[in-house]
Amino acid sequence: MVLGGGFGGLETAFTLRMLAGERAGITLVTDQKCFLFKPNSIYVPFGLDPDKLRVPLDRPTARKGIELIQAKAREIDPEAREVQLDGLAVPYDFLVVATGAGMRPAEVPGLAEHAISTWTPVDMLRLRAGFESLIEASLHNERRRVLFVIPPNNKCAGPLYEIVLMLDTWLRRKGAREGVEIVWSTFENSYIQAFGPRLHEVAAAEFERRGIEGHTDWTVERVEADAVSYANGEQLGYDLLVGFPPYIASTPFPGLRSDERGFLITDLASRRLVDHPEIFAVGDAAVMPWKPDRPVPGVAQGGIQGGRHAARTVRRRLSGEATPPFRYSNKGDVAVIGRLAGVTDIPWLGPFGRQSGFFAWSLWLLIHIVYLIGFANRLVVTVRWAWSFLTHGRGSRLITGTPLLPPIQEPEPPAAAPPPAVDELAVTDASGEPQ
């Protein structure tokens, strides 16, 4: 049984079906009827329709003989080997928990009330309205200050860095940048800390070049209706506040060993729970030690690689073979920072892997095509889409010739993302659940 229909859960279920064939009965329990391709949700504030990021799960799972149950997993009873869904107990032999992370803005007084978050498509639509209000203000020659805050315990602030830089580009294109002051504050002691120290200089240079005021080591303590107070005694006023709140596990499972935020504690070598070797935890739901001193960052690769490992392990255990240890392979850190511009830190490419500008954006594109579209192909069953993306450069196409992602109004070209609607998959309508 697999809990969660995100990167980790889907990779587990589809890989296991491929490896074990009919020897494994696979049940996928997920509380949403669609997979949401979160990486591209950063384009929603700039015009992308969030429905285009959703892929319904019923047909790809049915095609692979994976039983799909749309329900929320409430409790896990490891002794009885059962999961409690809404009013239903479902037994398992092996369990993979991939229920992802959630946000806890209430950890910072005032953050939930006054800041716009960047977690769900609904948040992103609120952010779009906020950004549009900046343009409106500039038409009346009114100045505005946009303040970004990253509080402690945010597992992966990368998307917010992408958004602030895209906002700068978008405002410039709209002729409204002069009237908007952009200020960045983070508790981190270097920029994009989750990706290690090497991207700091690149991000700092980019902030300077664009006139974005940045502060590291500024820990937000309290948010009020018009100002943010920091632990170092500083205070900053704002007209629009954007905050990426602290992370918690999306669903706590009290019967299983977890840290204080509900993230399940797994064994470094096996990805299985220390006390229950038949239970795996992958992706954002788990504390994923990568090296003893460094967790796997909260990115899709954590879920994809963890899920693949869980599937391989189960397959081997079904046939009584030895199971190899999990090794996280760092594909590198890449971020988009503007129109056809990015920053990369890809250790396995040596000095060549540390780039910025157009070349970095090209590497980012390549990596997304190789790894994320490979993942999406599990759902949409075509590699032709990837080819189409490459050959059309900026415009993703369907094999039907219909645009896969709508043109992103401003400022970015459609990202190298997967999804929706290929020949067999209809994109959800507006009633498709916002997560």
Ligand SMILES: Cc1cc2nc3c(=O)[nH]c(=O)nc-3n(C[C@H](O)[C@H](O)[C@H](O)COP(=O)(O)OP(=O)(O)OC[C@H]3O[C@@H](n4cnc5c(N)ncnc54)[C@H](O)[C@@H]3O)c2cc1C
């Ligand atoms: C704005 C944003 C941008 C991002 N950009 C990138 C990027 O560019 N590259 C990158 O690699 N990563 C990016 N990430 C991070 C990436 O999306 C996550 O690391 C990844 O989604 C984690 O995968 P997962 O399978 O662990 O969890 P998720 O993808 O969150 O999936 C968890 C699933 O479980 C379901 N679920 C939760 N609780 C239950 C329950 N009790 N019962 C049943 N189902 C449940 C959820 O509804 C969801 O479908 C971004 C994240 C955000 C928020």
